[in-house]
Amino acid sequence: MDFIWLIPLIPGIGAALNGLVGVRSFSKRTAGLVATGAMAAAFLLSVVAFVQLLGSAERYHKVTVASWIPPIPLETANGIGSFEVPWAFTLDPLSGMMLLVVTGIGLLIHIYSIGYIDHEPRGGVARFFCYLNLFCFFMLILVLGSSFLVMFVGWEGVGLCSYLLIGYWYKKKSASDAGKKAFIVNRIGDWGFILGIFLVFFTFGTLDFREVAVAAAALPVETAAVGFGVISLICLLLFIGATGKSAQIPLYVWLPDAMEGPTPVSALIHAATMVTAGVYMVCRNAVLFTHAPMVMEVVAAIGVVTALMAATIGLVQTDIKRVLAYSTVSQLGYMFLATGVGAFAAAAFHLMTHAFFKALLFLGSGSVIHAMNEEQDMRRMGGLRRHMPLTFATMCIGAVAIAGIPPLSGFFSKDEILYRTFLHSPLLWGLGAVTAAMTAFYMFRLIYMTFFGEYRGPAPDAEGHGDGHGHAWHGPHESPRLMTWPLVALAVGAVFAGFVGVPAALGGSNMIEHFLEPSFTVPGAAHAAEAAHHYEVEWALMAFSVLLAAGGILFAYRNYVQRPEAADELATRLAGTHRLLTNKYYVDELYDATVVSGSMSSARGLWRFDGGVVDGAVNGTGWATRASAMISHVLDKYVVDGLVNLVGWICREGSYGFRRAQTGLIQNYAFATLVGVFAFVTWFLVGR
Amino acid sequence: MEALGYSAADFYYLLPELILTGGALLVLLVNIIVPRRGDLLFGISLGTLVVSGLVLASFAGVDTTVSRGLLAIDGFALFFKAIFLVSAALTLLMSAPYLRVEGVPAAEYYFLILCAALGMMFMASGVDLITLFIGLETMAIAFYVLAGYLKPSHKSNEAAVKYFLLGAFSLGILLYGMSLLYGVTGTTRLDGIAEALAGQDRSLLLAAALILLAAGMGFKIAAVPFHMWAPDVYEGAPTPVTAFLSVGSKAASFAMLLRIFVEGMGALTPDWQVIFAFLAVVTMTVGNIAAITQSNMKRMLAYSSIAHAGYILIGVVAATERGVVAALVYLWVYLFMQLGAFAVVTMLRRHDVVGDELKDMSGLFARAPAAAVAMLLFMLSLGGIPPTAGFMGKVWVFGAAIDQGFIWLAVVGVINSAISLYYYLRVVVFMFFKEEAAGSEIAMGPAMVTTLTVAVVGTILFGIYPQLLFEQAQAVAGSLGASVTSAALQ
DSSP: OGGGGHHHHHHHHHHHIIIIIIHHHOOHHHHHHHHHHHHHHHHHHHHHHHHHHHHOSSOOEEEEEEEEEEEEEEEETTEEEEEEEEEEEEEOHHHHHHHHHHHHHHHHHHHHHHHHGGGSOHHHHHHHHHHHHHHHHHHHHHHHBSBHHHHHHHHHHHHHHHHHHHTSSTTSHHHHHHHHHHHHHHHHHHHHHHHHHHHHHHHHSOOBHHHHHHHHHTSOOOOTTTOSOHHHHHHHHHHHHHHHHTTOTTSTTHHHHGGGSOHHHHHIIIIISGGGHHHHHHHHTHHHHHTOHHHHHHHHHHHHHHHHHHHHHHHHOOBHHHHHHHHHHHHHHHHHHHHHTTOHHHHHHHHHHHHHHHHHHHHHHHHHHHHTTSOOBGGGOOOGGGTOHHHHHHHHHHHHHHHTOTTSHHHHHHHHHHHHHHHHOHHHHHHHHHHHHHHHHHHHHHHHHHHSSOOOSOOOBTTOOOOSSSSOBOSSOOOOHHHHHHHHHHHHHHHHGGGGGOOGGGTOOOHHHHHHGGGGSOTTOOOOOOOOOOHHHHHHHHHHHHHHHHHHHHHHHIIIIIOTHHHHHHHHHTHHHHHHHHTGGGHHHHHIIIIIHHHHHHHHHHHHHIIIIIHHHHHHHHHHHHHHHHHHHHIIIIIIHHHHHHHHHHHHHHTGGGTTTOOSHHHHHHHHHHHHHHHHHHHHHHOO | OGGGTOOHHHHHHTHHHHHHHHHHHHHHHHHHHSOSOHHHHHHHHHHHHHHHHHHHHTTTTOOEEETTTTEEESHHHHHHHHHHHHHHHHHHHHHHHHHHHHTOOSHHHHHHHHHHHHHHHHHHHBOBHHHHHHHHHHHHHHHHHHHTOOTTOHHHHHHHHHHHHHHHHHHHHHHHHHHHHHHHHSOOBHHHHHHHHHTOOOOHHHHHHHHHHHHHHHHHTTOTTSOTHHHHHHHHSOHHHHHHIIIIIHHHHHHHHHIIIIIISGGGHHHHHHHHHHHHHHHHHHHHHHHHTOOBHHHHHHHHHHHHHHHHHHHHHHOSHHHHHHHHHHHHHHHHHHHHHHHHHHHTOBTTBOOOBGGGGTTHHHHOHHHHHHHHHHHHHHHTOTTSHHHHHHHHHHHHHHHTTOHHHHHHHHHHHHHHHHHHHHHHHHHHHSOOOSSSOOOOOHHHHHHHHHHHHHHHHHHHOTHHHHHHHHHHHGGGOHHHHHHHHO
């Protein structure tokens, strides 16, 4: 397993090749092949590493590639500590699972991208693949990093790539604006994350995840009775970071806008991998979080409210990708709900299954958009199942999976979360269950609006209806095989991925939970007592949530297939609610009115302050420095030179012969030396 | 030979020095046989440095003394010798095109550069006052001649005479200090001195020796108030010589200073700490403030170099292993950024332009973007902006000072860094935002490209991956002898 450092490096090399050479000289095909080849190699290595991990007894492998930041003494809570960060990677069950998700799904999306991005000019293709590889490079560093700081390198790197890829079509103002929005909103979260890292070092004197976990495990759990201590503060700060990266309230607003990027990017970065980094980070620090139960409550509450709120917005969106975006926000909320109730394994499990079906749904929507000639509005689609059967079939699988119909993957992970939530708090469970019903509804609304009913889109246009690429559009068509093949592969995953976590109540053994367990505890910790099994409760909950999902699907069927006008009637009847939802609760407007305009006006204020006071002060300091330089110059010229000239005058009179060789300055210099010597001698004689 | 106390091992461990000597003589010889073949002489000189460096590299891990204990072959010496050889090689690289433009003979020039490097090597190895002094003289005499190498130039002549006279003066002071020290301890060997001082009361004679030695070394590292020669000499000397003077000579003098004070006079640490702390503050402050009003690049870099000696002195003041490590790291870092800056100034010397005024930097970005970006990097590094190596150097130096309780010293250092940004960034303003200066095209030959590349790589690499350098320095600082540890214990 010592080779795991190669796994991030290979996509890194791919990015360098495409970025440095490819943009100028690679053909589209070469650019795609280089990037995809790099991902394939990374995937193969990941599989090998994972198999070796399964075979090893310890299930924890740390590889220090190089030392990075040398020991620098820094103040910590326990006196001066040594701030030292090695460039180290860790392979354990959690990072191993993420490794497979990132490289596996990443590989499929790279393959898909070859077909998807084909319309772009040559250099643009290489640029796209460069960013995509670079993203994987940073994502793998994030996943494998064995300390907060190494993870932070990846964390910031994926943020950068996200910004670059959202704004890939940078000439389009909405795209570049969305890129900036994502970057700035993430920066707010990073503020919390960085402060959290500082506090971790200050408290524990190390940044290594394992060492921090061991140190934290020895501290008391900060329950309400103990009070809100330093671990709680650390966890809260870290969670602020997670809300930025994983699009949770209040920082979720960037993710829907991020859909301006190319669809494979949405699938890879804004559904399957990067946005789950926050969940991953929380899981990575499970020991810390379990010592901060009050923050856990906050996490759970934020998670469930985000899930519910995003789901309600998703009910009325008409842009196919925005539906999926809100769905992603909602599902991420689920994952945080799981971490908040202490079900870290369930969160990671849902992270994995979600990666499959959400990547599938995004890629499917990309295929639809491709077929519809860049049309994203579902009101202008319809009846596409006849034109693109494969896309239809795979997307249906994705929708069933996310709706939570057994035995597809979403069912297992979602029910695990709901069950654990129910044990923790029936109220949170209730909100989660409502969300599940809504999820089923809006997903099937998407399927029905897109694939069923009559075709409502633009007529196929023989006269080269401007699609911007100079060739005529012949109506909706199935996408090329390079794009459908990954859909099939992901669909297989969406169907079967859940079987690694079949709960005991259904006769399984919940393999994944036992597998991941070591990542959430410290070595040598006693196994958490198995929660008493309430199979009856679990069965009842399962049955109930399946009923809810089926209800949601049926409701969608009635409104969008049986009586398509019913949806509009409903919208008119609930006009107020509908307006509130289509406007996404006016959160963007609220932020614009408060935070954005507030920062803008304070920026203007600061600008004036800067112009008046700071510049004045700076100029004043500059003036003072110049003045003192001038004074020392004057001093040098008149006082020192005067004295020297006096001495020099005596010497000069006496040594006329040397006069031409000596400028007088040399004496000056020598005199200064002597002054120095005598100053020290005087000081030694008098001063001590 | 055996009878004289020399063995084969002595000659083996002196091979790098012997190779330099041979190479230097070969340059003169070849020049007589095939005259006016500057490229050939350049090749021989560079080859000599490379071969010497390779032999030197094979001594890694050796810790012994040769020549009857007069020369130490240890990690500390090796570390410094590597600095000298690299800076000499980079100097040669930037000299080749410069000599062509100036139209001066190459042979004696290369010979003198190699001789100066040879002297430096002995300054790093010497563990005996006389040996150290001879190394210093070898280096200094070569530099006296090199400073005046541009015979038609009044400035160059003036520089040589000034350097020579003041150099002789300061060497006198240094020798006086050495003789007093000999008088007190009865030996010129550093280990003997350390032993003798360990049990001795602090007499006035000893204080005088200490002060005179500090003043003599202060002249060599150009510490205020012993710095006055530096601006004039730096400005007048041929630019590559200035570069070598400000990097190689300074590093060698620091090596000698560390040997004498840390290894030889470790028992007097509290006394010389005070002297060097004072020197550090004055040196940084005067160097930086004086640099602000300079309009000549070489003069400005001279004052900047004075200020940097002040920063390095902070590391010496800290006097612990950490402090020595900081000083060693800083010298390497300083090598890359300072030589790089001088290389850019050298490049601006064309047949019709002297090119060493600040205004000659105007619009450099438009004319030679790569050089301008490199210069930007060097200026940022000299100013101590992350992620350049200069930043890391300062972090360590100030960190070492704080570690030893010299917080006020670190504060003065940081204030000085802030002041220094003014004149470093002024260069950037000229390069990027001013109209192009007059003069013919700027040619960047392969030698210059190599110099700049090495300097840029060094400046960036040690900025983002400081561990490389740090580990080496740490391994080396220990070989300065037990005195370091004992100083740390006080």
